[in-house]
Amino acid sequence: MFKFLLVFICLLILCGFTGELFAQNTQIKGFIDGITTYQKGQVSFGFEEQDLFITSQITDRISFLGETVFKFSPSSPTDFDVSIERVVFKYNYAGNHSLLFGKQHTPIDYWNDTYHHGRVFYPTIYRPLLFDANIIPLHTTGVRLQGDNLGDIKFGYDFMVGNGLGSTDVQDNDKFKSVTVAIHIKPADGLQIGTYFYSDVISKGAIPHGFTLPVKYQVNQNLLTGSIAYFGKRYELLAESTFAYNHTDSIGTKQTNASYIYGGIRVTDKLVPYAKVERINYQVGEMYYVKDNVTSFIAGIRYEISYLAVIKLEYEYDKKEIEGQINKVTAQFAIGF
């Protein structure tokens, strides 16, 4: 009995000691939002994704970021799915230059890499429609070189090679790799101007994220995005435009353009009225995307209780080629915790 106690105490001491040795700065944070919508004479209550993200400084130069989302999924037996959204190992090899590996938000435009699941950061309730139209690849698993805040104009770059569209999180579905190149500058406080390029070959038979049916033809895809973001003390502006070029051998190259412009004015410390106009236009004969030309307009008001709690009220009008006209009023309470 004594021997057992001695071993137990020694183990406890050892655990405590090793705990000291490997003390890490690990933090868990999260986001969630509740929404109420009014559409076609019906009021609905609900909540969206519950997002948890973990950051941990492993050594002086190595860090980890993980992000997991729990979301409603009618096809799941429990009505909810768990999704690994990001697993990023980062090695800061020199100055402001880092090497990243893992599943990441594709650095394809400002919104995707800046807000993504962090709804408390969103200037509007929902993300732009081009995200749900599967026009841009939201995540890429691969290796990325990143630099930020270099020189007087605060130049930044991302160069990423990853599994292409149609791949799973653990394996590429074909021999082709996606390539993303992004550059930006921050010439003044709150201002960021960037341009982004993405290229991939989507194999015949692949089922990219968000698609329900396999792609019928091999598609060579190139995406080009330009963006300007300004979030100052009083004025907010975010404008992005993406040109997508999908090439198939049978019909040649078709162009899709998705653009939006958001503007807001901070009238008090906490209150920001805003508006957003968005348009997605597909060229006739587009084979890869579901052709559904959209014009959308929203007007809303945002009340920032604190940096961790935001209320938004928004009116949205969409005119869609397939669904027709949509009128919707949405209220959202988004928090960080």
Next chain:
Amino acid sequence: MKAFLFKIVFINLIVFTAYLSVKAQDMPLTIIANSKGAPSELTLGQLRAVLKGEKLRWDDGNKVTIALMKTNTPIGMNTCKRLYNMTSNELNKLFLALVFQGKGEAPTFFNSVSELQTFINQTPGSIGIIESNTTNNERVINVDGKKSI
């Protein structure tokens, strides 16, 4: 009479506390740093960039670690206003966004100046802000040639 005296003392205490708080927010600030990492001289622009998490490493290779007083303390509020040109809320949002994007680390926040000073002394690459009249033997970083700002 007792109640009247109590009221007078109570009001004076409130006024005195408010005075101390306002005074603390006007106090000059001094930038202190560990012996390893930060250079002995910075411009105000360079300092602001460092404090906003825009610099990951010092020229000697040490990782930049920012130490601040909590944003609800008078020194913390003074720091937000004068060095970040932000409210406490804006500063917290800035760092939450930076951490979420995986582009940086949040500062380490302290309740007391002595804790912050100890942290600076023990952490290579650290840089922190305290009031000028509370410096002990820490390494002081000149900003635009001045010991306090």
